[in-house]
Amino acid sequence: MTAMVKAEGVHKSFGAAHILKGIDLEVAPREVFCLIGPSGSGKSTFLRCINHLEQISAGRLSVDGELVGYRQKGDKLYELKDSEVALKRRDIGMVFQRFNLFPHMTAIENVMEAPVQVKGESRAVARARAERLLDRVGLSDKAKNYPSQLSGGQQQRVAIARALAMEPKLMLFDEPTSALDPELVGDVLDVMRGLAEDGMTMIVVTHEMGFAREVGDALVFMDDGVVVESGHPRDVLTNPQHDRTKSFLSKVL
Amino acid sequence: MTDIEKTGPAERSPAPPTPPAGPEAIKAIPVRHYGRYVSAVIAIAALFAIIYAFSQGKINWGAVPDYFFDDRIIKGVGQTLLLTVLSMVIGVVGGILLAVMRLSKNPVTSSIAWSYIWFFRGTPVLVQLFVWFNLGLVFEYINLGPIYKDYWSSFMTPLLTALLGLGLNEAAYMAEICRAGLLSVDEGQTEASHALGMSHSKTLRRVVIPQAMRVIVPPTGNEVINMLKTTSLVAAVQFYELFKYAQDIGQASGAPVEMYFLAAAWYLVMTSVLSVGQYYLERYYARGSSRSLPPTPMQKIRTNLLSLGRPKGGMA
Numbered sequence: 210m211t212a213m214v215k216a217e218g219v220h221k222s223f224g225a226a227h228i229l230k231g232i233d234l235e236v237a238p239r240e241v242f243c244l245i246g247p248s249g250s251g252k253s254t255f256l257r258c259i260n261h262l263e264q265i266s267a268g269r270l271s272v273d274g275e276l277v278g279y280r281q282k283g284d285k286l287y288e289l290k291d292s293e294v295a296l297k298r299r300d301i302g303m304v305f306q307r308f309n310l311f312p313h314m315t316a317i318e319n320v321m322e323a324p325v326q327v328k329g330e331s332r333a334v335a336r337a338r339a340e341r342l343l344d345r346v347g348l349s350d351k352a353k354n355y356p357s358q359l360s361g362g363q364q365q366r367v368a369i370a371r372a373l374a375m376e377p378k379l380m381l382f383d384e385p386t387s388a389l390d391p392e393l394v395g396d397v398l399d400v401m402r403g404l405a406e407d408g409m410t411m412i413v414v415t416h417e418m419g420f421a422r423e424v425g426d427a428l429v430f431m432d433d434g435v436v437v438e439s440g441h442p443r444d445v446l447t448n449p450q451h452d453r454t455k456s457f458l459s460k461v462l
Numbered sequence: 463m464t465d466i467e468k469t470g471p472a473e474r475s476p477a478p479p480t481p482p483a484g485p486e487a488i489k490a491i492p493v494r495h496y497g498r499y500v501s502a503v504i505a506i507a508a509l510f511a512i513i514y515a516f517s518q519g520k521i522n523w524g525a526v527p528d529y530f531f532d533d534r535i536i537k538g539v540g541q542t543l544l545l546t547v548l549s550m551v552i553g554v555v556g557g558i559l560l561a562v563m564r565l566s567k568n569p570v571t572s573s574i575a576w577s578y579i580w581f582f583r584g585t586p587v588l589v590q591l592f593v594w595f596n597l598g599l600v601f602e603y604i605n606l607g608p609i610y611k612d613y614w615s616s617f618m619t620p621l622l623t624a625l626l627g628l629g630l631n632e633a634a635y636m637a638e639i640c641r642a643g644l645l646s647v648d649e650g651q652t653e654a655s656h657a658l659g660m661s662h663s664k665t666l667r668r669v670v671i672p673q674a675m676r677v678i679v680p681p682t683g684n685e686v687i688n689m690l691k692t693t694s695l696v697a698a699v700q701f702y703e704l705f706k707y708a709q710d711i712g713q714a715s716g717a718p719v720e721m722y723f724l725a726a727a728w729y730l731v732m733t734s735v736l737s738v739g740q741y742y743l744e745r746y747y748a749r750g751s752s753r754s755l756p757p758t759p760m761q762k763i764r765t766n767l768l769s770l771g772r773p774k775g776g777m778a
Contacts, residue, residue, distance in 0.1 A: 260657055262656065262657065295659050295660065295661050298656065298657055298658070298659040299659035301657070302657075303657040305650060305653070307650055309650040309651060309654035310654075311655075311669055312673065313672045313673055322668065323659060323660065326664050326668060327659045327660055327664070371658070372658070375659060
């Protein structure tokens, strides 16, 4: 079975700042893959490389067997056109720390936007699916509300519905609960748990160790641009081998 | 503005050591702002002196009402408004285009936009108008193949000169306004849109521009008011609008200065109407970004009249 995401020696620099220093990892289909680590360790940057919001500087990164941002012909790599990159992004949903809902559209319009504009779906079909998705995240009664009229947790659940509307094969979560009030975190995690149960492949950058332990199939601890330790969440979280992992976990658990 | 006497903070808030038990209204003699009365009297006296001077001048004021609703003047007002609207349309469309080009990653398009803005903002609009009018010295013919072919001088009518001169110049200014608007939209919006698989142009059209309008619309209203006055320059290239008609009537009737006053009055009427519209537009776009809405002009006038001689903040 091909890996859903495969990274081999992935490097990323912003000017002189070397953020990722050779990341190797594999995410299997239907897996919930958690990325943890201190801030500035490069976990969000790595996530953004997967859907080409950031371009990698060195190494190879592929999604579902296809290189991200390039096409290989023989020995040569060809950079993809913007339209080709956009085509690949359709299959990868992303949820942001700060929601990034479109503030000038209602919740249901947010969810309908991409299927109508990108896939050219009819509004009726898109609306039906959007209603289903909003129901799934428990917000069918908020369909006509604007993002500013929703709480952070509700906004994040709309954002998840918006990403799911494109029927992606991979979902990226960039600290989805970090900007939320503690009491609102649970609702968002419940939605994500439901997604995991349905077999969605998910890569989750998170500080929610409880979620990682319960739902995660694999976990990677990153620090200073490298993978320090990886394994099953239960093993890594309860019995860390590396000193840096131990000191990080002692602070967050 | 007319507040000469300043009230000290100690005077204003004589905080009692123990607050009163009930919500009894405070009975206190308000601070008297004598300075306001004095300055109001001086201002009104100065105003009357100016009005008197003008009424005694060698100006035949009777000519102004005589021609105020003259057919040519009314036609001129219409042409001025038409020119304002059409030039602004060219300006806004061109401005958005230039702003997008300027922010483009493509170095060729962004350089073209930069050069355009550099040239059109850097030269006076009156000079640009004359250049358009006389471009026949460079291009003898205008030749669009089978569609159109004519001499430049007959192609470049006064209306077209005026529209190109004003519209293209305005586009350079609108470009800067639009650029500021586009840059005001959070980058996360573009990222979210790209992550959903939307193209650059869809992202711009569906996500960025609708949000940028909040920032773009109020200064654009200002540009409309400016444009209305700037249209008077096209009299120089023989386009007949309000100012040109007023000039012509002035020369024919022997009352040139009177007609300038008439034109000024008409411009004032039009800009006043636009200013009121502008005010409400800004008020509309302030919703959500400021806690309480700014007062309407009527509310402001009422407050000012009532507050004369009263402490500030007495009226809400």
